[in-house]
Amino acid sequence: MLLELHNIFKWVTQGGKRIFLLSDINLQVEEGEFISIMGPSGSGKSTLLNVIGMLDGFQEGEYNFLGESVHAMKEKNRSKLYKEYIGFVFQAYHLIDELTVYENIETPLLYKNIKSSERKALVADMLDRFNIVGKKDLFPSQLSGGQQQLVGVARALIAKPKLILADEPTGNLNSKQSEEIMQLFKELNQEGVTIIQATHSETNAAYGSRVLHLLDGRRDHK
Amino acid sequence: MxxxxxxxxxxxxxxxxxxxxxxxxxxxxxxxxxxLLSMYALFELSFDQFHKNVDSIYQVYTTEQIPKGVELSEANPIPFAGALRDEVPGVHKITRYVTGGPLITYKDKTLRVGSAWADPEFFEIFSFPVLEGNTNNPIERSTVALTEDTAKLIFGNENPIGKLISIKRDGEVVPVTVAAILKNLPEASSLRFGAIFNFMDLPNSFYKDKKDRWDAHNHPVYMQLAAGTSIESFEKATRPFSTLHFADEIATAKRDGAKPNAEGQFRQIHLLPFGNVSFTNFDTAELIVNKSLQYVILGIALLILFIASVNFINMSIAKGAQRLREIGMRKTLGAGKAQLFFQFWGESVLVFVISVALGALLSFSMLDMFQTLFRTNASFGLIVSPVLIFGAVVSLLLITFIAGGYPAVLMSKLGTLKALKGKLEVSGRNRVRNVLIVVQFGIAILLISGTLVLRGQLDYMRNKDLGFNKEQVIAFPLSSKKDHAQLMQLMRDELSGHPNIISMSASDNILGLGRDGSSSTSVMGFDYKGREVSTNLLFVDYDYPETLDITLVKGRSFDRRYASDSLSIVINESMAREFGEKDPLSIRFTLDDSIQYAVIGVVKDFNFQTMDKSIEPISFFMNSDKPLYQAYVKVAPGNLTQSYDIVKTAWNKIEPDAEFLGSFLDENIDRTLQKERMMTTMISSASILAILLSCIGLFAISLLVVSQRQKEIGIRKVVGASVSTITILLTKDFLKLVGIAFLITTPVAWYTTSQWLQNYVYRMDLTIWVFLAAGAIALVIAVLTISFRTIQAALKNPVESLKTE
Incomplete structure (x- = not known):
């Protein structure tokens, strides 16, 4: 078992009323799964991913990650945990504009205090694998959207995470680029990386081994 | 990493x-x-600190109770120092000291050398190392010690040790042996001389004639206190000494109705720590050690740094808003708070390191200009010391830490998701920014007010009617080996009949400060009808009031037709009040036991001293035996330069060996205002810099605010707002801050400037307009700065600003 959510509730209070962003979410994820979360805009897909990625908190429920209780953890330990095991891929890529492709990919390693020689080797492997060696000195603004997202995935993978969280990873891409990225995810999954993606697209969702439907913050079991 | x-x-x-x-x-x-400013201030504060014994060296001074209150005196009689050592325990070493400018002749070279006379212990008390020659006692009788520079000036490359030079003393040429060469005096020394002689080698009129007299006070005394003696106990121990040796003075004071001081004394000897001597003014009733100018300058340096740091903080914070996504991203990639902090702080450090380096370069390249502008010899080399370097490094680090660290802390504390979404809670941060802007403009307004008041006072002092004609009168020192009276006669003959020259006179003292930089005061007290009156003394030539346009209110001036005028005096109105007679022309009094003088005229009060003093009593004497050091020539109005050249040509013809050091009296008055002028220049430049820096900050903030509110501006324009309403909307917030700064600062500025003006007896009127003007200047500059960007933003096509979303 990689992670487990028990009766998660998350809400905000507006005008004295609780508005539920997530309510009563239960989910078990085994290592090696490829889960797609689907649902209309505002159904809570991103919120759920943020909760799983420990970027966001919740009010009620339990969250265990690799047997540790995330809900009872201090901020510092939490960030240690996700730094170690989780990689993020965003719809808007979120590359750092001031850094080159090489440096963007290298950044997570810097925060894990990995030695320079080892860093070089890891980044070189990654560039090789994604066929972007020739672009390593370019800045994000000099790349196409698909290439940027490729860098985004490479950056998420560099720290060898167990879990990749992808929030609409192809939302800003055309269909050909989308397919490439999804194909890449599939390969990664076959290599043993657990992936949870949020998506609008049935086609993309079909890459997953399991689909989770959300509506207004609840699991939709129809 | x-x-x-x-x-x-x-x-x-x-x-x-x-x-x-x-x-x-x-x-x-x-x-x-x-x-530059802190170097200057630290240099001034380091004065006299180089003496190894500085903590145990003191200048001896005396407070005397007089009927009008208390008087300070640093002058002592000749036997004083020796007697003090013998009779009062606690004197470790003691020396008399006096300065002068004798003419020194070597072979065919004659020059005037700033010199000192002291007792041999001088060299044990003070740290003036002897380089060559008699290191034991460089100033035995009939020998002299020269500084390296003076030796070079007199002897060139010859070895001076053992050579004979001659000086003129008591009308005779006296040979003196060069016994030692001293290391050049440190710039930060308040004792300054090029040559130093034995005290007993002073002219007879100064030393020998007064050797046993306790009533002739003519020199300062420095001493080293014995270890284990406190100042208080020493001062207390001198009381019987004063009572014994100054019995006559004390009796006179008692008779005239002086009140004893709190300890029941009429005369008290005090010690002034030598390190404070250069900050001390003996002209006041109470001894004031005033280092405020130096601290004000240090303070200004700090304020300027503060303003620039505030700019940096405000800009960094505002700029941080544009980097939120980066911060969020780094956090999801696993960056900890500390790592983010060091990243942002590192950027600040980089900016500071570059700025400090460039600033250091700037200050080095401006050093020459600075030295000329502020007439100082201060330079970085003179104040450098390990402690200072350490202090500078620490304070630079501290500034970097605070100014760079604050924005870094703010940014590293942001929540990950909020940062990723680019949301920033602005309210709290804007408050900090606003407070900082208020402080910044407060400082700017304070400095502008200071500048306006200083300039006002300076103008006031320059333009005040001093009671004499300062525009048309040329004054020059009669510095010549010739007899002064003879020289005056020659000048008179040469210039008389010239249409540009109206009249000519001379006196033994100068008005203002001449080009030779000399000035002196001489004061005398005498008994009149059973009480002591005191007056300033001035020995004058014929036509003195006429040449200087000093108005005669009663009686007559000195006249060549009356032979008895050498026993007549002309007094000013203050002196007439001092005598207290209804008809001042009836006053007769006796000086030196037998000679009777008569008052023949009264002149209107005129400011013969600086304007921080009220007009004191003064009496003009005319005694042809007294040497007159300063000549005055009144010239016709119009074409003053030509008249100046006429006088100069005449001088060069009569005395080709000596330089003509003439200047108009208004220039002399200006010279006395040097301190005020320097302060004005310093504070004006500081306030210009302060307002410039504040504007840079404001400009940057306005750039950012405009870019942050671009969408709002677009929407407002779409719904019908005009350019002017938008400009006002954007400008209003900042103007409020300047307004608050004005309200807070004005009372502070008013208080400080009015306190400063208290130093001057003659001062400008301080009105609210000065401060309103300062506020208005700040406001106008702020508006100009902001509107540059806001108008541009308001003019922009709303379609463009809305498209950016």
């Missing part, structure tokens, strides 16, 4: 070139000026 940070920092700085440039320019200017 560090290399990575460094690289990102450089790229970020380059990306925001405008802000980086504004920051670096502002900080460089601030550091450059702060370095």
């Amino acid at each position: 560090i290399r990575n940070y460094f690289k990102i920092a450089l790229r970020n700085l380059w990306k925001d070139r405008t802000f980086t440039a504004l920051n670096v320019i502002g900080l460089t200017a601030a550091f450059g000026v702060a370095f």
Whole structure:
């Protein structure tokens, strides 16, 4: 078992009323799964991913990650945990504009205090694998959207995470680029990386081994 | 990691070139000026600190109770120092000291050398190392010790030790042997001389004639206190000494109705720590050690640094809003708070390091200009010391830590998701920014008010009617080996009949400060009808009031037709009040036991001293035996330069060996205002810099605010707002801050400036208009700065600003 959510509730209070962003979410994820979360805009897909990625908190429920209780953890330990095991891929890529492709990919390693020689080797492997060696000195603004997202995935993978969280990873891409990225995810999954993606697209969702439907913050079991 | 940070920092700085440039320019200017100002202040504060014994050296001074209150005196009689050592325990070493400018002749070379006379213990008390010659006692009788520079001036490359030079003393030429060469005196020494002689080699009129007299006070005394003696106990121990040796003075004081001081004494000897001597004014009733100018300058340096740092903080915070996504991203990639802090702090450090380096360069390149402008010899080399370097490094680190650290802390504390979404809670942060802007403008307004008041007072003092004609009168020192009376006669003959020359006179003292930089006061007290009156003394030539246009209110001036005028005096109105007679022309009094003098005229009060003093009593004597040192020539109005040249030509014809050092009296008055002028220049430049820096900050903030509110501006325009309403909307917030700064600062500015003006008996009127003007200047400059950008934003096509979303 990689992670487990028990009766998660998350809400905000507006005008004295609780508005539920997530309510009563239960989910078990085994290592090696490829889960797609689907649902209309505002159904809570991103919120759920943020909760799983420990970027966001919740009010009620339990969250265990690799047997540790995330809900009872201090901020510092939490960030240690996700730094170690989780990689993020965003719809808007979120590359750092001031850094080159090489440096963007290298950044997570810097925060894990990995030695320079080892860093070089890891980044070189990654560039090789994604066929972007020739672009390593370019800045994000000099790349196409698909290439940027490729860098985004490479950056998420560099720290060898167990879990990749992808929030609409192809939302800003055309269909050909989308397919490439999804194909890449599939390969990664076959290599043993657990992936949870949020998506609008049935086609993309079909890459997953399991689909989770959300509506207004609840699991939709129809 | 560090290399990575460094690289990102450089790229970020380059990306925001405008802000980086504004920051670096502002900080460089601030550091450059702060370095110069603090160097100057520290140099002044380091005066006399180089003496090894500085903590145990004291100047001896006396407070005397007089009927009008208390009088301070640093002058002592000749037997005083020796007697003090013999009779009062606690004197470790003691020396008399006096300065003068004798003519020194070597072979065919004659020159005037600033000299001192002291007792041999002088060299044991003070640290003036002897380089060559008699290291034991460099000033035995009939020998002299020269500084390196003076020796070079007299002897060139010859070895001076053992050579004979001659000086003129008591009308005779006396040979003196050069016994020692001293290391050049440190710039930060308040004792200054090129040659130093034995005290007993002073002219007879100064030394021998007064050797046993306790009533002739003519020199300061310095002493070293024995270890284990406190100042208080020593001062107390001198009381019987004063009572014994100054019995006559004390009796006179009692008779005239002086009140004893709190300890029941009429005369008290005090010790002034030697380190404070250069900050001390003996002209006041109470001894004031005043280091405030130096601290004000240090304070200004700090204020300027503060303003520049505030700019930096405000810009960094505002700029941080544009980097939120980066912060969020780094956090999801696993960056900890500390790592983010060091990244942002590192960028600040980089800016500061560049600015400090450029600032140091700037201050070095401006050093010459600074030295000329403020007439100082201060330079970095003179004040450098390990402690100082350490202090400077620590304070620079501290400034960097605070100014760079605060925004870094703010940014590293942001929540990950909020940062990723680019949301920023602005309210709290804006408050800090607003407070900082208020403080910044407060400082600017304070400095502008200071500038206006200083300039006002300076103008007032320059233009005040001093009671004599300062525009048309040329004064020059009669510095010549010739007899002064003879010289005057020659000048009179040469210039008389010339249409530009109206009249001519001379006196033994100068008005203002001449080009030779000399000035002196002489005061005399005598008994009149059973009480003591005191007056300033001035020995004058014929036509003195006429030449200077000093108005005669009663009686007549000195006249060549009356032979008895050498026993007549002309007094001013203050002196007439001092005598207290209804008809001042009836006053007769006796001086030196037998000679009777008569008052023949009264002149209107005129400011013969600086304007921080009220007009004191003065009496003009005319005694042809007294040497007159200063000549005055009144010239016709119009074409003053030509008249000056006429006088100069005449002088050069009569005395070709000596330089003509004439100047108009208004220039002399200006010279006495040097301190005020320097303060004005310093504070004006500081306030210009302060307002410039504040504007750079305001400009940067307005750039950012406008870019943050671009969408709002677009929407407002779409729904029908005009350019002017939008400009006002954007400008209003800032103007409020300037207004608050004005309200807070004005009372402070009023208080400080009015306190400063208290130093002057003759001072400008302080009105609210000065402060309103300062506020208005700040406001106008602020509006101009902001509207530059806001109008531009308001004019923009709303379609463009809305498209950016």
